[in-house]
Amino acid sequence: MAENIIVLGGDGFCGWPTSLYLSRAGYDVTIVDNLSRRKIDVELECDSLTPIRPLSKRIQAWRDLTGRNIDYACLDLAEHYHRILSLIRELRPRAIIHFAEQRAAPYSMKSSYHKRYTVSNNLNATHNILAAIVESGVDTHLVHLGTTGVYGYGTAGMTIPEGYLTVKVEVDGREQELEILYPANPGSVYHMTKTQDALAFYFYNKNDQVRITDLHQGIVWGTNTEDTSLDEALINRFDYDGDYGTVLNRFLMQSAIGHPLTVHGTGGQKRAFIHIQDTVECIRLAVETPPAREERVKIFNQVTETHTVRDLARKVARMTDTPIRYYENPRNEDSENTLSIRNEKFLELGLNPITLNKGLMNEVYTVARRYSHRCDRDNIVCTSTWRPDMQPDLHGKYEERPGEIPEEDASSEKPSEIEPG
Ligand code: NAD
Ligand code: USQ
Numbered sequence: 001m002a003e004n005i006i007v008l009g010g011d012g013f014c015g016w017p018t019s020l021y022l023s024r025a026g027y028d029v030t031i032v033d034n035l036s037r038r039k040i041d042v043e044l045e046c047d048s049l050t051p052i053r054p055l056s057k058r059i060q061a062w063r064d065l066t067g068r069n070i071d072y073a074c075l076d077l078a079e080h081y082h083r084i085l086s087l088i089r090e091l092r093p094r095a096i097i098h099f100a101e102q103r104a105a106p107y108s109m110k111s112s113y114h115k116r117y118t119v120s121n122n123l124n125a126t127h128n129i130l131a132a133i134v135e136s137g138v139d140t141h142l143v144h145l146g147t148t149g150v151y152g153y154g155t156a157g158m159t160i161p162e163g164y165l166t167v168k169v170e171v172d173g174r175e176q177e178l179e180i181l182y183p184a185n186p187g188s189v190y191h192m193t194k195t196q197d198a199l200a201f202y203f204y205n206k207n208d209q210v211r212i213t214d215l216h217q218g219i220v221w222g223t224n225t226e227d228t229s230l231d232e233a234l235i236n237r238f239d240y241d242g243d244y245g246t247v248l249n250r251f252l253m254q255s256a257i258g259h260p261l262t263v264h265g266t267g268g269q270k271r272a273f274i275h276i277q278d279t280v281e282c283i284r285l286a287v288e289t290p291p292a293r294e295e296r297v298k299i300f301n302q303v304t305e306t307h308t309v310r311d312l313a314r315k316v317a318r319m320t321d322t323p324i325r326y327y328e329n330p331r332n333e334d335s336e337n338t339l340s341i342r343n344e345k346f347l348e349l350g351l352n353p354i355t356l357n358k359g360l361m362n363e364v365y366t367v368a369r370r371y372s373h374r375c376d377r378d379n380i381v382c383t384s385t386w387r388p389d390m391q392p393d394l395h396g397k398y399e400e401r402p403g404e405i406p407e408e409d410a411s412s413e414k415p416s417e418i419e420p421g
Contacts, residue, residue: 152185163299267310
């Protein structure tokens with residue numbers, strides 16, 4: 001009999017393609033989602049650029065195409081504790097994959113309401129799942145989507161390890177080595193909830209031996225996977241707005257509608273990235289290599305390359321002949337940082353990374369062009385600021401035209417600072 005997997009947040013950008021990928025791999029998938037992300041679109045007066053279907057229609061289309069069933073439970077993980085407990089008892093899943101959090105940093109900084117919603121949704125959801133796993137007595141494996149943002153984006157001066165840092169401390173005059181969780185350094189209320197999730201995992205693993213994998217994922221780019229490309233009814237969501245749109249997808253979409261690329265500050269912010277097709281593969285790999293019962297929380301850096309925002313903007317500008325516009329940064333973040341991060345654990349498990357290439361960027365650009373009529377240009381510029389005294393810059397300060405972009409010099413085309421061991 002096929003094994004059960006519960007995908008929490010399975011209607012979302014990462015959760016939907018993961019549900020399909022695991023269903024195709026032979027697991028019986030049950031999606032849990034309260035559709036809060038779709039409701040936030042209503043609040044923000046925005047919508048996915050791609051026309052995503054209602055969840056039951058998506059599931060029906062998958063069944064019609066593949067003959068495979070996906071179940072769905074509509075429940076709020078932060079509120080409906082007993083329903084998730086019953087589901088775990090009933091399904092006794094091999095794994096529970098946890099995507100179900102409010103994941104936009106700008107949305108989490110909009111106002112005190114948005115800060116409080118993000119904290120209460122994310123922390124209660126994560127804690128309810130952990131408590132339910134323990135109360136159910138089911139020996140399942142929790143795979144959580146965390147973020148590389150837990151490490152912070154100051155200049156670390158070192159290569160960031162996968163979760164744990166070896167430190168030397170002096171005890172009674174003798175030096176001892178310890179492995180500790182890498183110090184948390186959140187850059188938004190959203191990122192803060194992810195650092196707090198990590199403590200909850202540490203405790204439930206230590207106290208109850210819950211088997212947990214925490215995936216510190218970089219910024220996901222791309223739209224469709226092999227599965228979501230099978231039919232328009234399976235199409236993945238494409239967030240382009242100032243709160244939920246992430247940087248590379250936004251640049252590709254902006255170029256598709258002829259809007260200047262919206263770089264914050266100098267664009268010297270360096271971040272880690274992963275393509276959505278690699279996201280789903282990493283999750284399968286994590287599910288299939290669970291930690292042992294007594295093993296500490298397993299932490300993987302789910303990233304395949306690093307780039308600065310400016311270099312990405314310049315690549316997209318050259319490729320599509322679109323100007324870059326530099327805006328006052330609405331965030332409280334370092335204007336320039338270095339980032340070097342290890343990622344050998346997934347490579348050792350066989351991940352063959354998909355890195356940025358023109359073909360894949362062109363695919364996103366083509367999707368964005370096809371649905372450009374669905375874009376509301378008023379939602380493009382970021383208006384959520386990190387502090388109440390910061391004013392959003394709606395117009396930008398200056399532009400760089402594609403012809404003015406310096407030739408691809410060594411610094412802009414430097415290979416990614418990923419350290420595979
Ligand atoms: P998303 O907002 O598209 O999907 C999250 C899903 O969870 C939504 O469908 C939402 O309705 C659901 N949800 C939220 N709170 C819930 C609750 N209380 N009960 C039930 N369902 C709930 O986000 P995503 O981009 O798919 O991200 C998934 C996870 O991956 C998040 O935890 C995010 O922090 C992490 N992540 C995402 C990225 C990225 O670039 N998208 C990068 C790194 C990490
Ligand atoms: N940025 C711009 N212009 C834009 C949008 C963003 O310059 O139009 C800059 C931001 O100021 C920031 C960087 O690009 O310096 C990344 O911003 P982002 O919105 O692409 O990503 P971020 O807010 O970090 O959040 C996203 C996901 C989140 C995930 C995180 C991974 O929304 O769920 O946790 O990526 S990480 O960045 O590694 O923390």
